[in-house]
Structures are given as structure tokens and as C-alpha cells.
Amino acid sequence: MTTRAVVRGVGHYLPERIVPNAEFEQIVETSDEWIRTRSGIERRHFAAEGQTTSDLAIRAAQAALADAGLEPDDIDVIVLATSTADLTFPSAATMVQAGLGMTRGFAFDVQAVCAGFVFALSTANALILSGQAKRALVIGAETFSRLMDWTDRSTCVLFGDGAGALVLEAAEGMGTTDDRGILSADLNSDGRQRDILYVDGGVSKGTVGHLRMQGKEVFRHAVEKLAATAHAALDKVGLSGEDVDWIVPHQANIRIIEATARRMQVPMERVVVTVQDHGNTSAASIPLALSVGRARGQIKEGDLLVTEAIGGGLAWGSVVLRW
Known part of the structure; x- marks a missing residue:
């Protein structure tokens, strides 16, 4: 028998404010057609004034717990992927722990930008396989609207806010690819590529900063690396694109999603696409x-x-799981 981390519940939360592409025509030189053509995005959600990343994460976590039929104190660990935590410290995960009324276990953040949820999922899986946790709440939550330079039309139209969450639980499997749960993961990073996607501020710089991106370079790396990491994770368990029922990619850009699917030889009919409604919600995009x-x-x-996902760092990776 083999221990597997099986999905027991899933949920998400989106802020009430919906921002259509047309709204950006009032602040930068752009158009609905320009945004749709280059990204596939039609609308996104922005957090309300005073609404924080942990607020969104709590709502998504509550939905996932309800879906799993569990209470907060049934959870052993919260792993929260975010690049937009409420405070420098403590972690947003501990704020979620308190907000849920969870009085036991432990909680921490993972920061790998848009690849954050893949890293968090792999981390939670490792905690379960090692026996340190039986149940894990894995969350991706972001308020990326707070990092935008509203004069940069190449970036400010792309991002949105939201949160998604999964409940993972230890279960026994037969050790085959027919088992439910996480079957494999592949994680990577390359700090030499920092300058193509980053925020030009931080605590030690004394500023919050804004997101900066070299779009063409990010596109090139994404198409190459996303398919490669997906194949690497599938290879680890002797599977291929033909075996995949659904690709659930990071929702950054429809052209990246389409190009990755082609390289994996998976038709778009087997790809979950939400980018048109949410924009790029960074670490929240996959659980959403x-x-x-x-x-x-x-x-x-x-x-x-x-x-599969790629984000600043560069950091990228993939997880293969049976639902």
C-alpha cells in the first residue's frame, strides 16, 4: 500500500467588483479588442478597498472545507501560496488560521509567484507523505491589483484578484497511476532570469514597488518550460499527454495555454480555461x-x-494528480 494525498474538497472566492476591459480605456491607451487579442482576457475581479489577501483566502478555504464536509480543526496544516501577503509578517496563512477559528496545527506561506500553488501543492503532499500531516488546506490567494503600475498598459490589464483552495487528505492507494491523489511533481527555478518578471520594490528597498515584465521573453520561456515540466512530471510515473483527461494550467495568457497544449499534444477541449473571466490571478489561478x-x-x-505554472524567479513546475 502507498500513501497518497487525495483531494477531498475544493472551493474559491472572487471579489465582488468585476472590471471589464473597457474600463481600462479610460486610464491607458488600450482597447477591449487589443486586450482580448493578446491575452484572451475579457474581465477580471478587483478586491475592494480594505479587502486583503487573507480575507479572500479565508472565503475560499471555507468553501473548500464545506465541500469536504470538514471543520477547521480537522486540518493539520495550511500552506498558502501568495506574493501579496497582508503584512511583511506574520504570514497570511496564520491570519487564515485565525480567521477560520482553527486552534491547532500550523500554517505558513509559500512564495513562488505564479508558480506558487504548484509549489504549495507539492509541499503539502510531502508533509502528508512524511506523516507530518493527515489533512492539509492548500490555498492560492492574491491581490495583484495592488502591485500594478496604472500607466503601464502592457501589464495593468492582465492581472486580477481572487483565491482558490483544496483540502488534501492522506489515503491508502495501491501504488499505481490508477490511485486517486497526487502522483508526481516537478519543480524548477532559475534565478538568472529574474529581470524578465519582477516587482521593483520590497522591504529591504523600503518601497512596495510595481510589477515589471518583459512580455516577449516571458512568453518564450513559458511555452518552452511549461510543456517540458508537464512531460517531466508525467514521465516520472510512466504517463503521457494521451493519458491526461484535463490540463489545468496557470491562467496567464490564452496564447501560452494554447501553445503549451499543442506541445503536449492535448486538444483544447481537454484544457480548463478561465483566463477570460479572471485574468492572471498568479498563485490563485490554478485552484480557481x-x-x-x-x-x-x-x-x-x-x-x-x-x-502547470511559471512565474517570476523564474520558478516553474507541474503536478500530476488523479481527482
Whole structure:
């Protein structure tokens, strides 16, 4: 028998304010057509004034717990992926722990930008396999609207706010790829590529800063690295693109999503796409897409999924799991 980290519940939360592309025509030189053509984005959600990343994360976590039929104190660990924590410290995860009324266990943040949820999922899986936790709440939550330079039309139109969450639970499997749960993961980073996607501020610089991106370079690296990491994770368990029921990618840009699917030889009919409605929500995008895909009736129990993402660092990776 083999221990697996199995998905028991999923949920998400989006702020009430919906921002259509047309709204950006009032602040920068752009158009709805320009944004749709280059990114596939039609609208996104922005957090309200005073609404924090942990606020969004708590709502998504509550939805995932309800879906799993569990209470906060049934959870052993919270792993929260975010680049936009409420405070420098303590971690946003501990704020979620308090907000849920969870009085036991431990909580911490993971920071790998848009790849954050893949890193958090892999980390939670390792905690479960090592026996340090039986149940984990894995969250991706962001308020990226707080990092935008509203004079930079190449970036400010791309990002949105939101949160998604999964409940993972230890379960026994047979050690085959038919098992439900996380089957493999592949994580990577290359700090030499820092300057193509970063925020030009931070605590030690004394400023919050704004997001800066070299779009063409990010696109080139994304198309190359996302397919490669997905294949690497599948290879670890003797699977291929033909075995995949759904790709659930980081929702950054429809052209990246399409190019990655082609390289994996998976038709777009087997790709969960939410970028048109949410924009790029960084670490929140994969759990958001998982929750929406399940709600749509796309993702069903027993389906084989590949999630993959790339973000600043550069950091990128993938997880293969059976729902």
C-alpha cells in the first residue's frame, strides 16, 4: 500500500467588483479588442478597498472545507501560496488560521509567484507523505491589483484578484497511476532570469514597488518550460499527454495555454480555461480553475489532471494528480 494525498474538497472566492476591459480605456491607451487579442482576457475581479489577501483566502478555504464536509480543526496544516501577503509578517496563512477559528496545527506561506500553488501543492503532499500531516488546506490567494503600475498598459490589464483552495487528505492507494491523489511533481527555478518578471520594490528597498515584465521573453520561456515540466512530471510515473483527461494550467495568457497544449499534444477541449473571466490571478489561478472546472462538470472523480505554472524567479513546475 502507498500513501497518497487525495483531494477531498475544493472551493474559491472572487471579489465582488468585476472590471471589464473597457474600463481600462479610460486610464491607458488600450482597447477591449487589443486586450482580448493578446491575452484572451475579457474581465477580471478587483478586491475592494480594505479587502486583503487573507480575507479572500479565508472565503475560499471555507468553501473548500464545506465541500469536504470538514471543520477547521480537522486540518493539520495550511500552506498558502501568495506574493501579496497582508503584512511583511506574520504570514497570511496564520491570519487564515485565525480567521477560520482553527486552534491547532500550523500554517505558513509559500512564495513562488505564479508558480506558487504548484509549489504549495507539492509541499503539502510531502508533509502528508512524511506523516507530518493527515489533512492539509492548500490555498492560492492574491491581490495583484495592488502591485500594478496604472500607466503601464502592457501589464495593468492582465492581472486580477481572487483565491482558490483544496483540502488534501492522506489515503491508502495501491501504488499505481490508477490511485486517486497526487502522483508526481516537478519543480524548477532559475534565478538568472529574474529581470524578465519582477516587482521593483520590497522591504529591504523600503518601497512596495510595481510589477515589471518583459512580455516577449516571458512568453518564450513559458511555452518552452511549461510543456517540458508537464512531460517531466508525467514521465516520472510512466504517463503521457494521451493519458491526461484535463490540463489545468496557470491562467496567464490564452496564447501560452494554447501553445503549451499543442506541445503536449492535448486538444483544447481537454484544457480548463478561465483566463477570460479572471485574468492572471498568479498563485490563485490554478485552484480557481480547479474549482470552476469541477463546478462546470468538466473535472470528475477519477480524471487524470496536470497542473502547470511559471512565474517570476523564474520558478516553474507541474503536478500530476488523479481527482
